[in-house]
Amino acid sequence: MTPGYHGKYLRIDLSTLFIDFPPIPIGVISDCIGGVGLGAWILTRETISGYDPLGNQAALIFALSPLVGTPLTTSAKFAVIAKSPLTNRICDAMCSSHFAIAAKKLGVDAICITGKSDKPCILFMDSLGQDNVSIRLVSADSYWGQSASETESSIRSDQGTEWQILSIGKAGEMQIPFATLSHDGRHAGRGGLGAVMGSKNIKAIAVRGDKRTIISDPEATIRIAKSLSQRSFSPATAKYRELGTVANLLVFNRFESLPTRNFQEGSFQEAQELVKYDLAPARKITRNSCAACTIGCEHIYALDSKSGAAQKGVRMEYESLFALGPLCGVSNSHQVLEASSLCDFYGLDTISTGGTIAFLMECASRNLIQDDTLIRIKPEFGHGDTVIQLIHEMMSDMPGIYGELLRLGSRGASRQIEQGSIAFAQQVKGMEMPGYHPRKLHAMALGMAVGCRGADHNRTGAYEIDFRDHSPDASAIASSVIETEDKAAIMDSLILCKFIRGVFTDFYEEAADMLCAVTGLAHSRESLIASAKWIVNLRKSFNQREGWLPSEDCLPSSIFVNSEDHENGLTQDRLEAMILHYNLGRGWSSEGFIVLDPNVIEQLIITENSF
Amino acid sequence: MPLIPDFGIIILCGGESRRMGFPKALLPFGSQTMLEFLVHKSLTIASEIVVVLSPGQKLPPLPPKVQLIEDQVAYQGPLTGMQSGLSLISKVCKTAFITATDSPLIMTELIEFLYSRMDANDIVMPFDGKYHYPLTSIYRVQPVLNQINTLLSENRHRPFFLLESLQSNIISTTELRAVDPNLGSFRNINTPMDYREILRIANLPVPFNFQATKINMEFYGVPRLRTGVHSFVVEAETVDELIRELSRLFPQLIHHVICNHSLHPAYKLMRGTTEFLTDPSTILNPDDQILLLSVDAGG
Ligand code: SF4
Numbered sequence: 023m024t025p026g027y028h029g030k031y032l033r034i035d036l037s038t039l040f041i042d043f044p045p046i047p048i049g050v051i052s053d054c055i056g057g058v059g060l061g062a063w064i065l066t067r068e069t070i071s072g073y074d075p076l077g078n079q080a081a082l083i084f085a086l087s088p089l090v091g092t093p094l095t096t097s098a099k100f101a102v103i104a105k106s107p108l109t110n111r112i113c114d115a116m117c118s119s120h121f122a123i124a125a126k127k128l129g130v131d132a133i134c135i136t137g138k139s140d141k142p143c144i145l146f147m148d149s150l151g152q153d154n155v156s157i158r159l160v161s162a163d164s165y166w167g168q169s170a171s172e173t174e175s176s177i178r179s180d181q182g183t184e185w186q187i188l189s190i191g192k193a194g195e196m197q198i199p200f201a202t203l204s205h206d207g208r209h210a211g212r213g214g215l216g217a218v219m220g221s222k223n224i225k226a227i228a229v230r231g232d233k234r235t236i237i238s239d240p241e242a243t244i245r246i247a248k249s250l251s252q253r254s255f256s257p258a259t260a261k262y263r264e265l266g267t268v269a270n271l272l273v274f275n276r277f278e279s280l281p282t283r284n285f286q287e288g289s290f291q292e293a294q295e296l297v298k299y300d301l302a303p304a305r306k307i308t309r310n311s312c313a314a315c316t317i318g319c320e321h322i323y324a325l326d327s328k329s330g331a332a333q334k335g336v337r338m339e340y341e342s343l344f345a346l347g348p349l350c351g352v353s354n355s356h357q358v359l360e361a362s363s364l365c366d367f368y369g370l371d372t373i374s375t376g377g378t379i380a381f382l383m384e385c386a387s388r389n390l391i392q393d394d395t396l397i398r399i400k401p402e403f404g405h406g407d408t409v410i411q412l413i414h415e416m417m418s419d420m421p422g423i424y425g426e427l428l429r430l431g432s433r434g435a436s437r438q439i440e441q442g443s444i445a446f447a448q449q450v451k452g453m454e455m456p457g458y459h460p461r462k463l464h465a466m467a468l469g470m471a472v473g474c475r476g477a478d479h480n481r482t483g484a485y486e487i488d489f490r491d492h493s494p495d496a497s498a499i500a501s502s503v504i505e506t507e508d509k510a511a512i513m514d515s516l517i518l519c520k521f522i523r524g525v526f527t528d529f530y531e532e533a534a535d536m537l538c539a540v541t542g543l544a545h546s547r548e549s550l551i552a553s554a555k556w557i558v559n560l561r562k563s564f565n566q567r568e569g570w571l572p573s574e575d576c577l578p579s580s581i582f583v584n585s586e587d588h589e590n591g592l593t594q595d596r597l598e599a600m601i602l603h604y605n606l607g608r609g610w611s612s613e614g615f616i617v618l619d620p621n622v623i624e625q626l627i628i629t630e631n632s633f
Numbered sequence: 634m635p636l637i638p639d640f641g642i643i644i645l646c647g648g649e650s651r652r653m654g655f656p657k658a659l660l661p662f663g664s665q666t667m668l669e670f671l672v673h674k675s676l677t678i679a680s681e682i683v684v685v686l687s688p689g690q691k692l693p694p695l696p697p698k699v700q701l702i703e704d705q706v707a708y709q710g711p712l713t714g715m716q717s718g719l720s721l722i723s724k725v726c727k728t729a730f731i732t733a734t735d736s737p738l739i740m741t742e743l744i745e746f747l748y749s750r751m752d753a754n755d756i757v758m759p760f761d762g763k764y765h766y767p768l769t770s771i772y773r774v775q776p777v778l779n780q781i782n783t784l785l786s787e788n789r790h791r792p793f794f795l796l797e798s799l800q801s802n803i804i805s806t807t808e809l810r811a812v813d814p815n816l817g818s819f820r821n822i823n824t825p826m827d828y829r830e831i832l833r834i835a836n837l838p839v840p841f842n843f844q845a846t847k848i849n850m851e852f853y854g855v856p857r858l859r860t861g862v863h864s865f866v867v868e869a870e871t872v873d874e875l876i877r878e879l880s881r882l883f884p885q886l887i888h889h890v891i892c893n894h895s896l897h898p899a900y901k902l903m904r905g906t907t908e909f910l911t912d913p914s915t916i917l918n919p920d921d922q923i924l925l926l927s928v929d930a931g932g
Contacts, residue, residue, distance in 0.1 A: 256899070257855075257889055257890065257892075257897045257899040257900070258897075258898075258899040258929070260855045260889065260899070260927075261854050261855055261899075261927045261929055264855055264858055265854060265855065265858060269853070269854040269855075269927070270930065272853055273853045273854065273926055273927075273930055274930075276851070276853070276906065276924065277906045278906070485930065486929075486930070488930075489928070489930035490901075490909070490928065491909035491911065523929075524899055524928070524929050
């Protein structure tokens with residue numbers, strides 16, 4: 023057995039309750055590493071072209087990595103991979119903490135769930151004291167309708183605290199295409215993976231086990247772990263430790279890159295109003311961290327005592343702050359916190375929720391919503407109470423409200439509203455854009471346009487280029503975007519938290535050292551760079567199999583400025599030029615298709631039913 | 634204050650003043666120039682004063698008692714200036730203190746203290762644990778002059794080489810705090826910022842044409858959290874000066890944002906939102922908007 027791995031994954035067909043343990047070939051282990059790389063490989067082999075992401079054939083994958091369970095800081099993470107119901111393209115999202123460690127102790131490197139339970143249930147997976155994993159389904163009737171965190175604590179109090187639980191909220195149950203799934207307050211947030219779990223009638227997954235992997239070179243692993251932990255206290259991570267990502271708000275505002283009122287503007291005059299969350303230690307209740315993390319970036323803020331929310335505090339991240347604040351024109355920080363807490367409660371992705379509401383607000387301001395049956399509230403920018411009300415409406419089937427429309431996401435809603443409203447649906451491939459205004463951030467514009475899972479800030483990291491000294495040349499930007507995307511592919515396959523990226527002097531070299539120490543495999547800088555390209559190609563090939571077209575790699579037309587104004591913004595020509603350089607730099611056709619060399623096909627496993 | 638017998642002071646003022654951009658000897662210091670001020674202070678303890686200047690250098694009017702000597706070649710470093718000064722003074726003095734025109738805060742008490750530690754030595758030179766201070770030292774004129782002649786004939790130009798063969802008493806600057814608690818005697822002027830700082834210590838006004846460039850500074854993220862300050866006006870000519878000024882104003886940034894007089898790699902300075910300031914010698918312009926923020930801007 024390769025150290026760091028169990029060498030197999032658990033495959034569960036919920037429709038038949040058949041389980042088995044397909045082996046993971048050594049070549050896949052060394053090329054895909056774990057996390058999103060391994061997940062993309064399993065997803066590709068376990069599904070057939072054109073399947074419904076919420077149908078019986080859909081696969082939901084939880085992929086671990088060789089570093090999980092080692093003393094390496096920030097490594098207690100897992101990746102969730104599926105075809106997104108929001109984008110119909112590949113979606114992978116990270117989640118962290120004890121679930122990752124417990125799932126690896128099941129004795130597998132990944133879990134792949136297909137089929138569908140006929141009734142809402144909790145899926146228990148157990149390997150404690152057993153040779154292999156056993157599963158059981160327990161009725162979820164008493165948990166249905168609860169929030170993810172309520173479900174977690176109820177199950178642990180009913181079944182024992184040795185279980186680690188992953189759960190969906192009401193949004194997942196309703197299969198809202200931007201529903202999250204969560205563990206211990208951390209969300210696999212983007213792309214509706216919670217809806218995929220809900221479509222299988224699984225309210226929660228509970229795991230426990232006692233199978234450990236061996237470490238190839240424990241001494242070297244401990245030496246590397248110590249050094250990494252020490253460096254995790256350096257100024258390179260101070261922003262995350264001392265402020266959290268909300269610190270981005272004022273910086274982005276200063277750079278006129280803070281998406282405001284549905285991306286109509288790049289700065290928000292009332293940003294200072296929200297600043298108190300940037301720099302008000304008094305408002306913070308506490309700071310938390312994921313399991314096995316020495317950084318601790320989670321800053322928990324007190325909710326207004328008058329708010330109706332069940333929680334007392336809410337974890338605030340920049341993305342939630344931007345999406346429920348400036349994007350909707352809201353400057354009342356209490357209302358932004360309350361809206362964010364509501365999203366957590368229902369299990370909604372804050373970016374897509376804010377993005378869809380902001381889209382509706384812009385449509386209303388342009389008088390594009392003429393349905394007289396929509397009587398309840400006028401969605402206007404700047405009204406935090408409206409945002410809160412609309413989040414509640416998302417969860418309701420009552421007639422005369424916006425719930426049904428909002429549940430489609432901005433692209434889906436624009437298809438209903440029509441009248442050219444797609445121009446204001448600020449999404450790529452159906453996924454709402456994160457808090458980086460692409461008009462000024464051209465590398466980020468490219469990263470979002472070509473992103474395999476849609477408008478994305480986590481699988482690319484292209485914003486790093488915009489915020490450092492760089493050449494404005496389209497081909498130089500494309501090369502840098504490829505670099506950041508490759509690096510993110512390795513970080514998400516190892517899996518290490520992105521917030522530690524600043525402490526590495528030579529990331530690939532250090533990542534190879536870690537992997538060699540844990541697995542004993544002959545990883546090197548060069549082999550990891552090759553793996554990164556392999557993983558990116560694997561994702562793209564999945565999308566290509568699912569019908570990807572070059573026209574999807576674009577930004578909403580309202581983002582572009584006309585050619586006379588190109589000094590201050592992004593023209594469509596410039597984005598297209600960058601995309602061309604990106605495609606060629608990736609070794610794809612100029613349109614962005616993976617070149618169909620038979621060897622590449624075989625290597626990438628892109629053909630249907632190849633297993 | 635009684636004069637020290639057989640004792641002279643040599644003031645070197647032929648340096649290039651490149652970073653200062655103005656001849657240091659002529660810098661205003663209260664109602665006098667820097668050189669005049671230093672000469673008058675020297676005359677309170679030494680009967681002989683020699684000023685070493687570079688060829689053709691302009692000087693302010695000095696008392697007739699002061700002797701002038703031109704360096705034979707300009708900007709050859711302090712050893713040639715010391716050679717010129719010592720050869721002129723050797724006719725009348727046995728010992729001499731050598732200083733430079735850009736050290737107006739030199740304290741006569743410190744000179745006397747160093748002189749008192751001469752004993753049988755040829756040199757008394759302060760040392761702060763890292764640097765020696767040959768231009769704040771006492772020298773026995775003849776043996777030192779002989780050794781300088783030898784060194785220069787061997788094309789060895791560093792005053793430090795004098796310590797190799799002459800008997801020297803190296804005095805710790807810690808010990809010198811007894812007479813000069815803030816060690817102002819060791820402050821010299823290389824840049825307009827140093828000049829303003831010395832004027833501030835001496836409680837003298839900054840002449841109009843030496844007023845600092847005022848720039849608008851903005852802090853984001855951790856620098857803002859640690860200082861509690863968002864935007865303010867600060868005086869600095871260059872990026873390097875700005876970083877030094879920020880260290881002085883906000884010691885809480887040291888080790889966290891500013892390390893070893895430069896920014897930690899996790900932080901960056903920008904002029905506006907487009908220009909990255911990485912070269913410490915970059916000149917700042919009046920009313921520049923300078924941003925200090927984390928390199929890791931996303932997340
Ligand atoms: S830095 Fe934050 S997100 Fe990353 S592992 Fe630590 S606590 Fe979790």
